Amino acid sequence: MNSPLKVAVLGCGSVGSQVVRLLQEQSDDLAARIGAPIELAGVAVRRLDAPREVELPDELLTTDAIGLVTRGDIDLVVEVIGGIEPARSLILAALENGASVVTANKALLAEDGPTLYEAADKAGRDLYFEAAVAGAIPILRPLRESLAGDKVTRVLGIVNGTTNFILDKMDTSGAGFADALSEAQDLGYAEADPTADVEGFDAAAKAAILASLAFHTRVTAADVYREGISEVTAADVASARDMGSVVKLLAICELRDGAVSARVHPAMIPASHPLASVRGAYNAVFVESEAAGQLMFYGPGAGGSPTASAVLGDLVTVARNKLAGTRGAGESAYAARELLPMGETVTSYHVQLDVDDRAGVLAAVANAFADQGVSIQTVRQEGRGADAQLVVVSHPATDAALAATVDHLRNMDIVRDVTSVMRVEGAE
Ligand SMILES: NC(=O)C1=CN([C@@H]2O[C@H](COP(=O)(O)OP(=O)(O)OC[C@H]3O[C@@H](n4cnc5c(N)ncnc54)[C@H](O)[C@@H]3O)[C@@H](O)[C@H]2O)C=CC1
Ligand SMILES: N[C@@H](CC=O)C(=O)O
Numbered sequence: 001m002n003s004p005l006k007v008a009v010l011g012c013g014s015v016g017s018q019v020v021r022l023l024q025e026q027s028d029d030l031a032a033r034i035g036a037p038i039e040l041a042g043v044a045v046r047r048l049d050a051p052r053e054v055e056l057p058d059e060l061l062t063t064d065a066i067g068l069v070t071r072g073d074i075d076l077v078v079e080v081i082g083g084i085e086p087a088r089s090l091i092l093a094a095l096e097n098g099a100s101v102v103t104a105n106k107a108l109l110a111e112d113g114p115t116l117y118e119a120a121d122k123a124g125r126d127l128y129f130e131a132a133v134a135g136a137i138p139i140l141r142p143l144r145e146s147l148a149g150d151k152v153t154r155v156l157g158i159v160n161g162t163t164n165f166i167l168d169k170m171d172t173s174g175a176g177f178a179d180a181l182s183e184a185q186d187l188g189y190a191e192a193d194p195t196a197d198v199e200g201f202d203a204a205a206k207a208a209i210l211a212s213l214a215f216h217t218r219v220t221a222a223d224v225y226r227e228g229i230s231e232v233t234a235a236d237v238a239s240a241r242d243m244g245s246v247v248k249l250l251a252i253c254e255l256r257d258g259a260v261s262a263r264v265h266p267a268m269i270p271a272s273h274p275l276a277s278v279r280g281a282y283n284a285v286f287v288e289s290e291a292a293g294q295l296m297f298y299g300p301g302a303g304g305s306p307t308a309s310a311v312l313g314d315l316v317t318v319a320r321n322k323l324a325g326t327r328g329a330g331e332s333a334y335a336a337r338e339l340l341p342m343g344e345t346v347t348s349y350h351v352q353l354d355v356d357d358r359a360g361v362l363a364a365v366a367n368a369f370a371d372q373g374v375s376i377q378t379v380r381q382e383g384r385g386a387d388a389q390l391v392v393v394s395h396p397a398t399d400a401a402l403a404a405t406v407d408h409l410r411n412m413d414i415v416r417d418v419t420s421v422m423r424v425e426g427a428e
């Protein structure tokens with residue numbers, strides 16, 4: 001057995017406390033798997049007297065995170081503080097001081113990943129972050145390693161547990177948005193500021209990481225088109241149900257004619273689609289590639305313990321690499337692909353309209369679609385007279401053409417109101 005490898009854990013919240021627990025509970029197995037014991041050398045916290053979900057000797061706790069990572073004897077650093085600063089400075093200092101780093105910080109990776117990769121290259125150390133996308137689900141390592149010989153063309157996923165939990169509750173139990181969010185926070189799924197979940201920032205960060213790894217290029221969170229679920233109403237959810245569909249917040253990364261698009265938005269998907277049955281805080285990611293075809297990765301996407309599982313998996317790998325004097329796969333961004341604007345991506349729309357119930361209305365609505373070159377897949381009328389509603393589902397078209405159609409509909413005299421607009425994905 002080799003001498004112990006010293007690990008510093010930065011942050012002891014939902015994820016950090018579970019990382020510490022697993023390090024304590026599984027120390028013998030981890031030592032056997034790695035070939036050296038993992039010694040918990042210190043845990044950086046914001047407040048020494050805060051309540052914690054794990055018991056720790058006082059001498060391991062410090063509020064001086066930078067002092068911990070630069071003290072000179074730390075081999076491995078786990079960053080589970082979150083946010084941009086001080087997480088970035090701490091990771092850079094850890095790498096400069098010779099430690100390999102495991103992080104769950106998708107916000108930082110999606111904003112400034114290349115800086116971290118370059119620092120890891122310069123230091124000759126590992127930077128691993130499986131927990132950053134879809135929690136416990138192994139998805140980044142399959143993209144970085146298992147599929148490295150294939151050509152990935154599309155990644156479609158539910159990658160935010162909090163919003164999936166909220167939408168699922170709204171659909172199945174009729175729960176209100178605020179109650180469902182509060183429950184997700186209590187269960188440790190939500191980000192410190194849940195706006196990151198609700199407004200799609202968290203999923204957009206994950207989409208940027210997925211697109212970068214899948215298509216060997218650099219995509220940042222700012223490159224990802226983003227809509228959250230705060231505008232999704234109970235009426236949208238009910239309307240989806242009437243159509244035999246469910247509403248999900250999707251991350252969609254595509255490669256088309258050598259260019260990349262990445263977007264996050266709510267969409268209706270048919271109840272028969274495998275993603276429709278992803279419940280609660282579970283996540284699922286579909287990967288389509290030229291040689292393998294379709295692959296699906298499914299599992300718990302949020303929560304302290306599942307996320308800690310992914311962190312520990314990375315920790316074992318970087319510890320083994322350290323002992324072997326080697327490194328794992330680094331950044332692969334050789335392709336430097338063009339980014340397609342949202343308007344040029346191809347999707348379908350579900351549009352619900354309050355209309356006057358009289359002759360010529362249907363033809364006028366159909367013309368509004370035809371004027372933009374958008375073909376209609378189905379039209380359904382509900383109600384009569386003052387209660388008449390039209391529900392139109394388009395065939396695939398560019399988002400720009402579909403958005404222009406909706407703008408036009410909003411300005412038509414016969415349209416009293418456009419009551420629901422949602423993209424439709426996963427329909428045959
Ligand atoms: N909770 C989840 O389900 C998942 C979280 N993540 C990521 O893991 C990271 C941690 O998330 P959570 O544990 O949920 O957050 P959290 O808010 O529960 O824990 C973060 C902890 O860091 C502490 N902290 C803040 N500044 C600090 C500093 N300067 N020094 C020492 N400690 C400091 C806070 O007091 C808090 O206890 C984030 O990057 C998050 O995006 C990733 C996947 C899933
Ligand atoms: N807040 C995130 C946590 C995991 O990444 C989520 O809800 O998915």
Ligand code: NA
Nearest residue numbers: 130133135137
């Ligand atoms: Na993961």
